[in-house]
Amino acid sequence: xxxxxxxxxxxxxxxxxxxxxxxxxxxxxxxxxxxxxxxxxxxxxxxxxxxxxxxxxxxxxxxxxxxxxxxxxxxxxxxxxxxxxxxxxxxxxxxxxxxxxxxxxxxxxxxxxxxxxxxxxxxxxxxxxxxxxxxxxxxxxxxxxxxxxxxxxxxxxxxxxxxxxxxxxxxxxxxxx
Amino acid sequence: xxxxxxxxxxxxxxxxxxxxxxxxxxxxxxxxxxxxxxxxxxxxxxxxxxxxxxxxxxxxxxxxxxxxxxxxxxxxxxxxxxxxxxxxxxxxxxxxxxxxxxxxxxxxxxxxxxxxxxxxxxxxxxxxxxxxxxxxxxxxxxxxxxxxxxxxxxxxxxxxxxxxxxxxxxxxxxxxxxxxxxxxxxxxxxxxxxxxxxxxxxxxxxxxxxxxxxxxxxxxxxxxxxxxxxxxxxxxxxxxxxxxxxxxxxxxxxxxxxxxxxxxxxxxxxxxxxxxxxxxxxxxxxxxxxxxxxxxxxxxxxxxxxxxxxxxxxxxxxxxxxxxxxxxxxxxxxxxxxxxxxxxxxxxxxxxxxxxxxxxxxxxxxxxxxxxxxxxxxxxxxxxxxxxxxxxxxxxxxxxxxxxxxxxxxxxxxxxxxxxxxxxxxxxxxxxxxxxxxxxxxxxxxxxxxxxxxxxxxxxxxxxxxxxxxxxxxxxxxxxxxxxxxxxxxxxxxxxxxxxxxxxxxxxxxxxxxxxxxxxxxxxxxxxxxxxxxxxxxxxxxxxxxxxxxxxxxxxxxxxxxxxxxxxxxxxxxxxxxxxxxxxxx
Numbered sequence: 001x002x003x004x005x006x007x008x009x010x011x012x013x014x015x016x017x018x019x020x021x022x023x024x025x026x027x028x029x030x031x032x033x034x035x036x037x038x039x040x041x042x043x044x045x046x047x048x049x050x051x052x053x054x055x056x057x058x059x060x061x062x063x064x065x066x067x068x069x070x071x072x073x074x075x076x077x078x079x080x081x082x083x084x085x086x087x088x089x090x091x092x093x094x095x096x097x098x099x100x101x102x103x104x105x106x107x108x109x110x111x112x113x114x115x116x117x118x119x120x121x122x123x124x125x126x127x128x129x130x131x132x133x134x135x136x137x138x139x140x141x142x143x144x145x146x147x148x149x150x151x152x153x154x155x156x157x158x159x160x161x162x163x164x165x166x167x168x169x170x171x172x173x174x175x176x177x
Numbered sequence: 178x179x180x181x182x183x184x185x186x187x188x189x190x191x192x193x194x195x196x197x198x199x200x201x202x203x204x205x206x207x208x209x210x211x212x213x214x215x216x217x218x219x220x221x222x223x224x225x226x227x228x229x230x231x232x233x234x235x236x237x238x239x240x241x242x243x244x245x246x247x248x249x250x251x252x253x254x255x256x257x258x259x260x261x262x263x264x265x266x267x268x269x270x271x272x273x274x275x276x277x278x279x280x281x282x283x284x285x286x287x288x289x290x291x292x293x294x295x296x297x298x299x300x301x302x303x304x305x306x307x308x309x310x311x312x313x314x315x316x317x318x319x320x321x322x323x324x325x326x327x328x329x330x331x332x333x334x335x336x337x338x339x340x341x342x343x344x345x346x347x348x349x350x351x352x353x354x355x356x357x358x359x360x361x362x363x364x365x366x367x368x369x370x371x372x373x374x375x376x377x378x379x380x381x382x383x384x385x386x387x388x389x390x391x392x393x394x395x396x397x398x399x400x401x402x403x404x405x406x407x408x409x410x411x412x413x414x415x416x417x418x419x420x421x422x423x424x425x426x427x428x429x430x431x432x433x434x435x436x437x438x439x440x441x442x443x444x445x446x447x448x449x450x451x452x453x454x455x456x457x458x459x460x461x462x463x464x465x466x467x468x469x470x471x472x473x474x475x476x477x478x479x480x481x482x483x484x485x486x487x488x489x490x491x492x493x494x495x496x497x498x499x500x501x502x503x504x505x506x507x508x509x510x511x512x513x514x515x516x517x518x519x520x521x522x523x524x525x526x527x528x529x530x531x532x533x534x535x536x537x538x539x540x541x542x543x544x545x546x547x548x549x550x551x552x553x554x555x556x557x558x559x560x561x562x563x564x565x566x567x568x569x570x571x572x573x574x575x576x577x578x579x580x581x582x583x584x585x586x587x588x589x590x591x592x593x594x595x596x597x598x599x600x601x602x603x604x605x606x607x608x609x610x611x612x613x614x615x616x617x618x619x620x621x622x623x624x625x626x627x628x629x630x631x632x633x634x635x636x637x638x639x640x641x642x643x644x645x646x647x648x649x650x651x652x653x654x655x656x657x658x659x660x661x662x663x664x665x666x667x668x669x670x671x672x673x674x675x676x677x678x679x680x681x682x683x684x685x686x687x688x689x690x691x692x693x694x695x696x697x698x699x700x701x702x703x704x705x706x707x708x709x710x711x712x713x714x715x716x717x718x719x720x721x722x723x724x725x726x727x728x729x730x731x732x733x734x735x736x737x738x739x740x741x742x743x744x745x746x747x748x749x750x751x752x753x754x755x756x757x758x759x760x761x762x763x
Contacts, residue, residue, distance in 0.1 A: 024226060024360075025359070028309070028311075029298075029301065029309075033301060036301055040302055070491070071489065074489065075486065075489075078485050078486035078488075078490075079486050081485065081486070082331075082484060083306075084305070084326060084358075084360065084361045085360055085361075086360060087359070089359040145689070147375065157226060170698040
């Protein structure tokens with residue numbers, strides 16, 4: 001039995017992941033407003049990607065992957081929507097959508113390790129974008145799970161470092177936001 | 178008409194264009210050009226406060242009592258940081274405030290210049306929105322937008338940070354026009370089908386209750402009028418949060434009194450036992466709900482709020498209606514009137530019988546004394562002696578605030594100004610100053626505690642300078658009373674640091690501030706002393722010596738539900754009422 005009078009969970013609820021697309025005015029401080037809302041209210045950000053997508057209108061598109069119970073996730077959407085520079089918040093998880101992430105993966109190794117790295121990269125559709133006699137940098141884009149699996153495999157071979165963009169997402173079909 | 182002028186002149190001109198007649202501020206290096214522009218005009222009266230926190234609270238008092246936007250002007254660095262508590266207070270209570278802050282010149286921003294701080298960074302979390310003006314071309318638009326954002330939708334504070342070089346630059350001023358904000362256009366008209374669903378629930382209710390809040394006050398006097406009409410048409414009982422007092426008249430038989438942690442027995446049990454709850458402009462705050470999993474377990478809930486994020490935030494509701502309280506109330510009234518069932522009056526009669534039996538417990542009663550003034554008695558007498566005047570009440574925060582809410586009864590909206598959400602000690606005196614400026618002929622009383630009042634006591638100078646006849650009525654029990662009460666209930670009566678030691682002589686203090694001081698500790702002399710305070714034409718500090726260890730009851734203890742209240746006739750060991758988990762709550 002929960003005895004708090006705070007708005008914590010009163011029943012066990014499932015933690016889910018949700019991908020949100022947030023259309024904002026690209027003005028100074030807008031990212032701090034979004035990130036600050038998450039930290040100030042104790043919400044999670046699993047990944048956040050941002051770039052100006054409509055230059056004439058100065059609109060930026062932010063893709064946020066977050067997790068929480070359904071009620072927390074709904075609250076996150078409502079809290080984002082009430083920020084003044086936010087035009088629109090769309091729950092992409094609720095729609096058929098495509099999520100992609102790009103990773104640059106640096107692997108070091110010689111001989112068989114080096115060959116194995118190249119073979120695995122080919123299997124994953126990763127492209128070598130830099131090579132030395134004992135290293136590769138692979139570029140891989142795909143769903144986060146694929147990127148994750150590729151990195152895990154590389155870890156056994158000689159992973160040096162990884163740079164990931166976080167998720168960019170878009171809804172399927174012919175309609176815009 | 179567009180016109181060339183300096184940035185500083187634009188600030189003043191924009192205030193005039195937005196009908197600002199009163200500005201609360203404190204000068205400093207980074208706002209000198211604006212002060213120079215103020216010096217050369219007469220339509221905006223500048224009120225010199227003694228601390229920037231006081232400026233924001235005064236603007237809040239002005240805004241809450243008049244329905245207009247409160248306006249503040251402070252300098253960079255410490256001027257801005259001192260305003261932060263006031264801004265947070267305005268954010269929590271949804272009070273429209275525009276706060277202009279000076280900033281170091283643009284080329285010095287980021288260099289740790291003298292009196293520089295990251296004002297927009299610091300105030301991002303305590304404002305509804307804020308702006309740093311980097312180009313003179315943006316200034317007029319930003320100021321007009323600031324007023325629009327502050328007062329539209331769910332109101333709140335907005336900061337406009339203006340670097341000093343922008344204040345000197347010349348540019349084109351454009352007057353305010355119709356604002357169609359590109360991303361912020363809050364919805365005010367409620368969804369008709371949702372309102373119809375709500376009315377259908379209301380029509381079938383056997384045990385209904387209206388639970389109203391500050392949103393009704395913020396929606397303007399028309400919302401209060403519509404609420405009265407709807408409540409009387411339905412014959413349903415009505416209760417309100419601390420923020421909403423006055424929207425429904427306290428002298429009406431359908432009124433149950435305030436609900437929540439220190440609300441009445443009948444209001445809280447009505448909330449607990451109702452089958453349909455109609456929440457208008459309140460936000461299911463933790464002071465209201467008590468233990469969430471035991472909150473109003475048998476009811477279907479309707480929630481009207483202008484802020485979509487309030488719906489389903491703390492409590493899940495069946496019908497959520499996003500809209501302005503006045504607009505939604507008008508629609509509800511129309512639909513309810515068309516569908517009203519005459520039989521319902523009979524159907525809710527047993528519910529009223531229950532409520533009347535709870536009322537008979539008289540949960541606000543207290544044991545009066547002939548020897549010592551009981552704080553509840555003091556508020557009651559203050560109410561009786563002022564109720565036939567145009568009286569406005571502000572408070573500080575603590576026991577006295579709750580006693581004022583319980584025993585001073587409000588029949589009109591905008592008469593009651595108190596720090597609800599943030600609970601800011603030191604709010605009452607500067608707020609009273611703002612109220613008095615908005616209503617020069619009214620009687621304005623700050624019901625205070627001896628600890629709270631010292632937090633912004635410097636504002637007595639402001640009251641003296643502008644001859645504002647505010648009355649500070651201190652319930653002096655020589656304790657931070659609510660802290661002491663919680664220490665009694667939760668910490669074995671170990672009164673750690675809650676005794677108000679080395680208090681000033683408030684009568685002499687009043688005299689030092691060119692005001693009148695009155696002290697009274699005898700119940701027999703109280704009426705005459707209060708009358709003397711009312712009759713005095715200038716500011717008064719009334720040092721009312723009250724019973725020292727009186728507790729504020731009734732009370733829902735931490736971690737308990739509405740039907741587990743402690744009533745004033747509670748005879749058990751108060752220390753055992755709250756369990757270990759309850760002790761961890763605030």
